[in-house]
Amino acid sequence: MSTLLAIAITTGILSGIWGWVAVSFGLLSWTGFLGCTSYFAAPKDGVRGLLESYATNLTGVFWAMVIISGSQYMSIEIMGYVLTGIVSFLMCIQAKKQWLSYIPGTFIGCCATFAANGEWQIVIPSLLLGGAFGFSMKASGLWLHKRASAEKSLQQSVINEQAQ
Structure with missing residues (x-):
């Protein structure tokens, strides 16, 4: 079994479970898939x-709230766009810090917050649990691949011994 097939199997199973968990706990399933992605x-x-x-x-969620909150206090519409430009610059420049160097992750958190109309209280747990599911999908897929490979290797050894 290839690594890709093993990860696909566990991702399929855990995606279904995530969907159920999200609905059961009132989380945003699509936001969880963004965390997984x-x-x-x-x-x-x-x-x-x-x-x-x-x-x-999480910094993306923060930056989205800066834009949302800041735009509410600006009476000239163009200033909201200026604020968006400034914050987008800050979202990129924060990548100078090693732990914040994954710029797409920042934009994912920001976009999820915009898409949820600024409801950061539901976005954060959805992103975090989605990320944990993503981690579990890959880790369990790698485990399945390793186990399947070991089993195949053991079977091949038995066949080789019988042939001798």
Whole structure:
């Protein structure tokens, strides 16, 4: 079994479970899938990738709220766009810090917050649990691949011994 097939199997199973969890607990399932995607696309792997994904997603939520809140206090519409430009610059420049270097994660958190109309209280747990599911999807897929490979190797050894 290839690594891709193993990850696809566990991702399929855990995606269904995530959908049920999200609905059962009143979370945003699509936001959870963004958290999952953020983990899968992170440049680092494992726990480090998950933590960097979390850090950047959460700063994205923060920056979205800065734009949303700041725009409400500006009476000239063009100033909201200026604020968006400034904050977008800050979202990128924060990547100078190693833990915040995953710029797409920041934009994922920001966009999720915009799409949820600024309801950050529901966006944050949805992103975090989605990221945890993404981590679980990949980790369990790698485990399944390793187990299937070991089993195939054992079967091949038995066949080779019988042939001798």
